[in-house]
Amino acid sequence: xxxxxxxxxxxxxIGQRKLKDRLSIEIEAAKSHDEKLPHIFLHGPPGxxxxxxxxxxxxxxxxxxxxxxxxxxxxxxRQILFQEHCLVFLDEIHxxxxxxxxxxxxxxxxxxxxxxNGLRIENDTLTFIGATTEQDKVIxxxxxxxxxxxxxxxxxxxxxxxxxxxMAKRVxxxxxxxxxxxxxxxxxxxxxxxxxxxxxxxxxxTDDVGLILxxxxxxxxxxxEYHIEYLQVLQKSGxxxxxxxxxxxxxxxxxxxxxxxxxxxxxxxxxxxxxxxQMTSEGYKILKEHGK
Numbered sequence: 001x002x003x004x005x006x007x008x009x010x011x012x013x014i015g016q017r018k019l020k021d022r023l024s025i026e027i028e029a030a031k032s033h034d035e036k037l038p039h040i041f042l043h044g045p046p047g048x049x050x051x052x053x054x055x056x057x058x059x060x061x062x063x064x065x066x067x068x069x070x071x072x073x074x075x076x077x078r079q080i081l082f083q084e085h086c087l088v089f090l091d092e093i094h095x096x097x098x099x100x101x102x103x104x105x106x107x108x109x110x111x112x113x114x115x116x117n118g119l120r121i122e123n124d125t126l127t128f129i130g131a132t133t134e135q136d137k138v139i140x141x142x143x144x145x146x147x148x149x150x151x152x153x154x155x156x157x158x159x160x161x162x163x164x165x166x167m168a169k170r171v172x173x174x175x176x177x178x179x180x181x182x183x184x185x186x187x188x189x190x191x192x193x194x195x196x197x198x199x200x201x202x203x204x205x206t207d208d209v210g211l212i213l214x215x216x217x218x219x220x221x222x223x224x225e226y227h228i229e230y231l232q233v234l235q236k237s238g239x240x241x242x243x244x245x246x247x248x249x250x251x252x253x254x255x256x257x258x259x260x261x262x263x264x265x266x267x268x269x270x271x272x273x274x275x276x277x278q279m280t281s282e283g284y285k286i287l288k289e290h291g292k
Contacts, residue, residue, distance in 0.1 A: 045190070173201065188221070
């Protein structure tokens with residue numbers, strides 16, 4: 001059974017107009033020319049809808065979708081390559097080692113896999129969809145093998161309100177526009193947060209914005225406890241710190257820090273300077289309102 005919160009068509013998938021247009025063109029061209037769909041690379045922040053897009057592509061091109069979270073064992077890769085005329089979704093592709101990523105170069109470009117024991121599997125009927133939140137950990141030759149690399153755009157608060165209302169409608173728990181507007185801002189531009197918020201509202205059977213956000217551990221501006229802790233570390237560092245220091249104090253990966261900073265920059269809480277990350281007056285205000 002699929003995720004009932006997910007959009008199932010391009011029409012239902014709110015936002016990302018340029019990305020949808022590009023993928024629609026590729027899908028229609030492949031169908032009209034009776035050709036294989038080119039390999040697709042999706043790079044975006046956690047929870048932005050990459051898996052949903054893979055499922056819509058599968059429905060549009062009318063081919064089965066095989067989904068895997070990386071890394072996978074060699075025997076699983078061989079099993080994949082014995083399938084024909086499928087889409088293969090490789091989620092978190094950055095988690096493959098460089099050697100494993102290199103193994104995909106000939107698979108994507110030439111349609112064959114050469115194992116260390118000499119086994120050669122040829123299959124040029126598969127389209128691979130690679131997805132990652134950490135593009136910097138994917139080797140450039142592999143990225144280059146994906147012919148289609150559409151860019152994700154940031155969601156606006158208004159788009160998030162529409163996404164939230166659409167999700168609520170799908171699960172039979174309609175949310176009024178004024179409530180959706182407040183909750184939409186609290187998603188911080190992340191559809192995954194919208195799902196959690198709708199689920200909480202339905203579980204509590206309430207449209208009380210304050211209560212819903214309290215139970216989801218989110219502020220009205222979309223900050224979670226990690227955002228607040230980030231600002232606290234920055235304050236203790238004299239309001240100026242580098243990426244290494246922040247990652248060390250918060251015990252998070254650099255990519256996770258960068259993801260936190262996306263919303264902090266958007267809300268004007270921090271700014272990037274040559275000397276490092278600097279807290280703004282808005283950051284102080286957020287700490288005063290929500291810090292412990």
